[in-house]
Amino acid sequence: MKEKLIFDLSTPGRKAYSLPELDVPQVDLASLVPRDIVRQEEPELPEVSEVDVVRHFTRLSQMNYGVDTGFYPLGSCTMKYNPKINEDMARLPGFALAHPYQGEELSQGALKLIYDLDKYLSEIAGMERITLQPAAGAHGELTGILIIKAYHEYRGDFKRKKVIVPDSAHGTNPATASLCGYDTIEIKSNSRGLVDLDELKKVVGEDTAALMLTNPNTLGLFEEEILKIADIVHEAGGLLYYDGANMNAIMGYARPGDMGFDVIHFNLHKTFSTPHGGGGPGSGPVGVKNFLVPFLPRPTVEYDPRREHYYFDYDRPQSIGKVKAFYGNFGVAIKAYTYILALGGKGLKEASELAVLNANYLKEQLKENYQVPLDRVCKHEFIITPEKKVKEKGIHTLDIAKRLIDYGFHPPTIYFPLIVEEAMMIEPTETENKETLDAFVQALIKISQEALENPELLHNAPHSTYVSRFNEAEAARKPILRWKPNK
Amino acid sequence: MNFVPHTDSERKDMLAKIGISSTEELFKDIPNRVRLERELDLPPGLDEFSLRKEVTSLSQENAHIDEYVSFLGAGAYEHFRPAVIDHLLLRSEFYTAYTPYQPEISQGTLQAIFEFQTGICELTGMDVANASMYDGASAMAEAIIMATTQTRKNKVLISSTVHPEYREVVKTYAWGRGIEILESPYKEGLTDLESLATNLSENIGAVVIQNPNFFGGIEDVKKIVELAQGYKAMVIVCVDPISLGVLEAPGKLGVDIVIGEGQSLGIPLSFGGPYLGFIATKEKYVRRLPGRIVGIARDRRGNEGFVLTLQAREQHIRREKASSNICSNQALCALAATIYLSTLGKKGIKEVAEQCLYKTHYAKGVLGEIPGVEIAFPANKTFKEFVVKSKEKINTINKRLFKAGIIGGLDLGKFYKELENHMLICVTETRSKREIDLLKRVWEGEK
Numbered sequence: 001m002k003e004k005l006i007f008d009l010s011t012p013g014r015k016a017y018s019l020p021e022l023d024v025p026q027v028d029l030a031s032l033v034p035r036d037i038v039r040q041e042e043p044e045l046p047e048v049s050e051v052d053v054v055r056h057f058t059r060l061s062q063m064n065y066g067v068d069t070g071f072y073p074l075g076s077c078t079m080k081y082n083p084k085i086n087e088d089m090a091r092l093p094g095f096a097l098a099h100p101y102q103g104e105e106l107s108q109g110a111l112k113l114i115y116d117l118d119k120y121l122s123e124i125a126g127m128e129r130i131t132l133q134p135a136a137g138a139h140g141e142l143t144g145i146l147i148i149k150a151y152h153e154y155r156g157d158f159k160r161k162k163v164i165v166p167d168s169a170h171g172t173n174p175a176t177a178s179l180c181g182y183d184t185i186e187i188k189s190n191s192r193g194l195v196d197l198d199e200l201k202k203v204v205g206e207d208t209a210a211l212m213l214t215n216p217n218t219l220g221l222f223e224e225e226i227l228k229i230a231d232i233v234h235e236a237g238g239l240l241y242y243d244g245a246n247m248n249a250i251m252g253y254a255r256p257g258d259m260g261f262d263v264i265h266f267n268l269h270k271t272f273s274t275p276h277g278g279g280g281p282g283s284g285p286v287g288v289k290n291f292l293v294p295f296l297p298r299p300t301v302e303y304d305p306r307r308e309h310y311y312f313d314y315d316r317p318q319s320i321g322k323v324k325a326f327y328g329n330f331g332v333a334i335k336a337y338t339y340i341l342a343l344g345g346k347g348l349k350e351a352s353e354l355a356v357l358n359a360n361y362l363k364e365q366l367k368e369n370y371q372v373p374l375d376r377v378c379k380h381e382f383i384i385t386p387e388k389k390v391k392e393k394g395i396h397t398l399d400i401a402k403r404l405i406d407y408g409f410h411p412p413t414i415y416f417p418l419i420v421e422e423a424m425m426i427e428p429t430e431t432e433n434k435e436t437l438d439a440f441v442q443a444l445i446k447i448s449q450e451a452l453e454n455p456e457l458l459h460n461a462p463h464s465t466y467v468s469r470f471n472e473a474e475a476a477r478k479p480i481l482r483w484k485p486n487k
Numbered sequence: 488m489n490f491v492p493h494t495d496s497e498r499k500d501m502l503a504k505i506g507i508s509s510t511e512e513l514f515k516d517i518p519n520r521v522r523l524e525r526e527l528d529l530p531p532g533l534d535e536f537s538l539r540k541e542v543t544s545l546s547q548e549n550a551h552i553d554e555y556v557s558f559l560g561a562g563a564y565e566h567f568r569p570a571v572i573d574h575l576l577l578r579s580e581f582y583t584a585y586t587p588y589q590p591e592i593s594q595g596t597l598q599a600i601f602e603f604q605t606g607i608c609e610l611t612g613m614d615v616a617n618a619s620m621y622d623g624a625s626a627m628a629e630a631i632i633m634a635t636t637q638t639r640k641n642k643v644l645i646s647s648t649v650h651p652e653y654r655e656v657v658k659t660y661a662w663g664r665g666i667e668i669l670e671s672p673y674k675e676g677l678t679d680l681e682s683l684a685t686n687l688s689e690n691i692g693a694v695v696i697q698n699p700n701f702f703g704g705i706e707d708v709k710k711i712v713e714l715a716q717g718y719k720a721m722v723i724v725c726v727d728p729i730s731l732g733v734l735e736a737p738g739k740l741g742v743d744i745v746i747g748e749g750q751s752l753g754i755p756l757s758f759g760g761p762y763l764g765f766i767a768t769k770e771k772y773v774r775r776l777p778g779r780i781v782g783i784a785r786d787r788r789g790n791e792g793f794v795l796t797l798q799a800r801e802q803h804i805r806r807e808k809a810s811s812n813i814c815s816n817q818a819l820c821a822l823a824a825t826i827y828l829s830t831l832g833k834k835g836i837k838e839v840a841e842q843c844l845y846k847t848h849y850a851k852g853v854l855g856e857i858p859g860v861e862i863a864f865p866a867n868k869t870f871k872e873f874v875v876k877s878k879e880k881i882n883t884i885n886k887r888l889f890k891a892g893i894i895g896g897l898d899l900g901k902f903y904k905e906l907e908n909h910m911l912i913c914v915t916e917t918r919s920k921r922e923i924d925l926l927k928r929v930w931e932g933e934k
Contacts, residue, residue, distance in 0.1 A: 001791050002594070006602050006829045017569060017835040022842055023920040024849035029733070032844045034705060034868055037735045043609040045833040050571060053829050057575040057599070057822075064595035066583030074585060081490050082583055085535055090757075091573070094546030099559050100759030101897055102550055106889075109548030110758045123528050135621035135760065136815040138802070146663050175802035175812035179632075180663040184807040222516040252527050253514050259521045269815065273490075277819030278596040279586040279618070279779065281761035297659075321659035325562060325624040325652040325748075326759025338542055342488040344532030354491050356513045361501045377513055405592055413588075416803075433492035434501060460787070465591040467792040475784035475796045479773065481615050482605040 002466050003059045007483045010046040016053050044485040065410050067275070071436050075381045075413035075425025076170070076218060078248045078270035080355075083342065086274060086335035095334055100326040104311050111310035114301045114327065117285075117337045124348065125244075125264050126257025127287030132328040133297045137245060139323065140265025140284025141176040141212070143297060146320045147263055147288060148210045148239045149180055150295040154318060160209040160238070166195055168219060168417040170243060173212045182209055189419055193219040193374040195229055208238035215242065215259065216249050216379035218417040218425070220359065230260025239263065247271045248429070249356055249379035252349025262289045272336035283332035294318040299327075354430035355380040358437060362428055365441040369448040373420055381427035383420050390451040397422040399458035400447055406464045407443035488534055550894065552756065556922045557894040560872050560913025561701070562623070562650050563759060564751045566729065566839065567917055569830045572753045572823050582819055586779070590794045596818065597793035600781040603821045606828040610731045610836075611745040612738025613767035618779035619821040620764025620813065623748025624653040627725055628660035629811055630744045630766055631693055633775045634721040635666050636810075640692030642667045646678040648700035649725060651902040657695070676702045676864030676874060680710055687718045693743075697725040698734070702911065703847070703872030704864060705734070712741040728752055728765075728824075730870045732840025744768045753827030754820050763820035774800055777811030842916035843871040850914045850923045857931055863909055872913045874899065874906075881910050884930060891929040893922075 029038065048056075066072070072079035090096065098110055118130040134140040145163065152160045163177035164185045174184040185203050190196035195213070204211075211233045215223045223229065233240050242256040242264035248271045256264045268274045269282035276282070288296060298319040299312035343351060356379050363372060363382045370384040386395055401411035401424065413425040428437060450457050462468065493501075502508060514522075533541065552565050576582065580595060587593030587600075600618045607616035620626035631643050643661070645654060647670050654670070661668045669691075671683045678696055687694070694715040698706040708724060715722045721743040726734075729751045737745045749763030750756075768776060774797065782796035802809040831839065851873055855862045863874040875896075877884060885895035896912035903909075914923065 001598070003598065005598070005605075006825075007605060010832075014832075015834065016571075016830045016832065019567060019835070019838055019842065020916055020919065022845060024846050024923070026845055027848060029841065029844070032848055032868060033733055033870075034707075036709060037705065037740075039731065039733055039735050039837075040739070041736075042833045042837065043606075043731065043736070045606060045609060045828050045831070045836060047832045047834065048829060050569075050830070053571055053826065054575065056829070057826055058578065060595035060599055061575070061578035061580040062595065063593075063598070064580040064584050065589075065592035066580045068579040068583045072583075072585075074588075077585055079583075079585060082579075083490055085538060087577065087582075088539070089542045089546075091755075092543055092546040093551050093553050094543075094549040095551075096755040096757050097551035097553050098549045098758045099552065099557060099565075099756050099894065100563050101559055101561055102557075102894055103885075106550035106894070107758065109545045112548065113545060120529055126523075135625070135817070136813070138812045138814045139621055139625070142660075142663070142812060146659065149663065171801075171803040171806045171809070172812050172814050174807035175805070175809040178807045178809070179660075179812050181665045224516055224518060227518065227520060250517070253523060254517050254521045255523055258523065275583050276585040276815075277582050277817075278584045278599075278822065279818030280815040281621075281817045281820055282815040283761075298655075321662075322652060322655040323625070323659055324656060324760070325622050325650065325762075328759070329761040330759055331755070331757040331761050334542075338538065341530060341533050341541065342535070342538050345527030345529040347489045347532045348527060348529070350489055350491060353510050353513075354493055357493075357498070357501055357510050360505050360513055364505050377516055379513075401589070402591070405589065410592065411589055430491050434497045462591050467591055467594060467790050468786040468788050470590055470784040470786045470792060470794045472784060472794050472796065475782045475794050476799070479780075479796055480783040481773070481780060481796070482601070482608045 005483050006046045006056050009048050009052055009056060012047055014047045014049050016048055016050040070408055071432060071440055072410040073412050073426045073428050074410060075427040076245050078427060078429055080273050080429040081431035082273045082275035083339065086338050089338045090331045090334045108310055110330065111301050113334065113337055115303055115310055117333055120340050121266060121285055122287055124251060125287045126255030127264060128290040129293050129296060130285050130287045131296045132285050132333050133324050134284035134286055135324055135329050136280060136282040137265055137267040137284045138172040138176065140286045141172055142179055143286045143323050144241055144263040144265055145176055145180045145210065147292055147295045150320045151292055152209060160207055162207050163209055164203055164211045167419050168217050169212060170218065170245060173243060193221050194223055197225060197228060200229065200232055204232055204236045204238065206237060208236050210239045210241050212241040212243060214246050216246050219374055219383055220378040220381040221374060222379055226259045245270060246380060249352055251352040252345060253352060257289065262292060268332055268336040272339045274332045274335035281329050281332055283329040295320055297321065297323050351430045358428040358430060358432055362426060362437055362441065366444060369445045381425055383423050383425055385420060385422045387448065390448055393451055393455040395451045395455055395458055397424050399461060402469065403447045403458045403461035404443060405462040409440055409443060488532055555892050555894045558896045558912050558914065558926060559894050561897040561911055562748060563756050564913065564915055565917050566751050566915050568753050571830060572826050575826050576819060576823055581822060587795060590792065594792055597781050599822050599825050601793050603825040604781060606825060607765050607767050610728050611767045612736025613745055614770040615773045616765060616767035617776050618781060619816040619818060620766055620778060621817060622760065622762045622764045623725060623746065624656035626746040626764030626766045627653050627695065628657045629777045630723045630746045631657060631666060631695065632664060633744060633772065634693035634723060637772060637775055638692040638721055640690055642669060642690045643693045643695060644669050644671050644686055644691050645695040646671050646673065648673045648678050648702060649695060649697040650701045676704045676867050678706055678711065680707065684714055687714060689718055691718055691720040693721045693723050695723045699727060699730055699870040702864065702874050703869035704867040705870060708740045729840055729843065732836040733844060749824045752824035754823050761817055761820055763817045763824055775810055778813045778816055839916050846918055847871055847873060847914045850912065853923055853927045857927060871915060872911055874909050874911055876909050881908060888929055893926055893929060
């Protein structure tokens, strides 16, 4: 380990904290805690000084790669630049230090923000209402599919047991279906990488609860027959769920609501730059069409124009209930709100426009040295695979990804979607400039040459990092998941 | 304002390379019938100065704990947050990264998660913890799914002293998954052990309690574990991690899964989120855990480092057979908690917990002297929170307090019909004797 664990930096007697004075009488602890539940052994937390803490975590941060470090074309994740103003706004005391139970009168600013963000996101998606409760995309999926389940059950329709997903779907889609008590039916994509209408017709029926779809899909392609798809599912009595992971491709150009989708989740950490936090917190608001509004989680935020007053509405008898305590990742919502106010409708459309321009530009440049299995206009992302002659040298996508690290880039998403062998899924986002894109292209071209001339260079990559590839199989076989004190 | 770098000439260059004349051609695959033919109806974009002003002025419509003295808790707590936390969280190599899929350039995040897992295990006395859950409530729901899968018993008994919103979240998840949730009542502010014993049966897969419970009461965890084990039900306990500075680690009490809300560990109130769910269990259940787990691995040069491990449980591998659908979690909040635990250390966490105890005890004594006010459930030992019963309406009291710069406690009538005129009061290390005395004086009606 380059940096010792904080636990190994501990020296008894060191201290990094100072607490408010204990200005009330200290009484016998035994009189305040039942004897048999008093802690016997202190937890082995580190004893360090403040500068130890600061240096330790600063050094850890230096072992990381973020969007602020460099290009991060992780497909399906929309690693766009995160404006600094977002962080400042989320830390305003009126937001960061407001208690969720302090009451409506004392929370009008927060309620207005929730109410307005609902309106904005509804407009962007073409939906009637939004809930901000879900904490991440997968949590949004859970919420959305439960809303669909509630709708079917409310109509007394208990025979719908299946959720259909294309074989290009995110893993969270089938996992969500299971969590909601549904079986997953996977349908094959057609040769154009899109939903195969015949396949869909074959499986759709009176047991169909919903079809979950990403559009543009995980290949970066727009489902051109979306209206027909919607008709097929709706005619069978099923509903259409929109996985919003790829929303960054179409803002201001098209709206899921207009495509026939009934439910959508957003990923505010992706599309609205809130940021990703090393794996969260995200936010996964869910939007629904009018007929599903009664099923939204409780409470919703409403406005009474007569009193000029925002308030919580808990009186929602058909609601699926709550999916999270309080009202969602409010701190994340502030950042998305700030971002939307900064860009406005025009700016959001421009963001999508340039995200798509950047992706198509990259794809065109890479065509000569990589295979593009579905080579036509893409949206915000696209898939490439290594050329045959490269693969013949025993080079896999993983090797190329690892070699990209040596060139200073974060690798793309790899081995996803599952339907393309050796896939590299590249999403540049709109915030990258032409020089960066060109440098990335040059690196990939160079790597494909290296693959032919010196495949070992790729097999052993990365070379520039202080740790090389890990034996992950061994780590899973003999898991060491925590530090233990020497006793 | 926009954050795109393209100059007009670059746009032209790029279009030329693609061989088209306008970006419109890149959107031709969207059928006309679904194209939005108007501009999005949103407020026009703002410059940074105006944006800051507008959002700041909105924030000023909220009350907050730097302006008011607060006695409000109920699952969201004001604790001292060392300044180092925000400074380190704002290291943007942390917050602008995503899930550490590429361990060679993510050792910072991975090591921090490993340290978080260790901290949670040390506090709870459990063997393993994951990288975090959305919040305490969803962690509870996921723990219930774990337990019912493990025991193959589909009924779960939950104490009504568990946070009401957590119970509501649990019910939502349980309905989805087809798990039956039965509530066991409370008596005198604690889980009623007699009813619990009666409600237990061989069909119960798990018993869920909160300790300290929603009323601040310290439950008889040992007895509850004993009762549950009699029916081979797993025990899930929801804890306030701060309380574990003075209360015995649940792992030592025979608990199977410990979950909780980590907001107390250095995470701001933020009107209810983002917070930090955690989940810890025994080694033998590790493969049922949801979400990310970090483990130690060795690289090709023999160096030790960290990777995401046991991924065969997760949605991106197992899809519909995954232990959960969770993907993004609350990694940055887990980092905040790790920094908090490192700063406080083994002595600090104990000191915070003791201060909470002493100050709560003092407040109980002081408020109990107010005419027309009595301490509810007086026999119970409490941590950080307690309930008072008043002759006056809670709303009326809170209005009076607010005028004097005090945010009063939670009106329990909001969640428990039978507890109208009861207030849940929270006292942490951040409250001073002077503030507690002021609470009493204003409550009594002093102007």
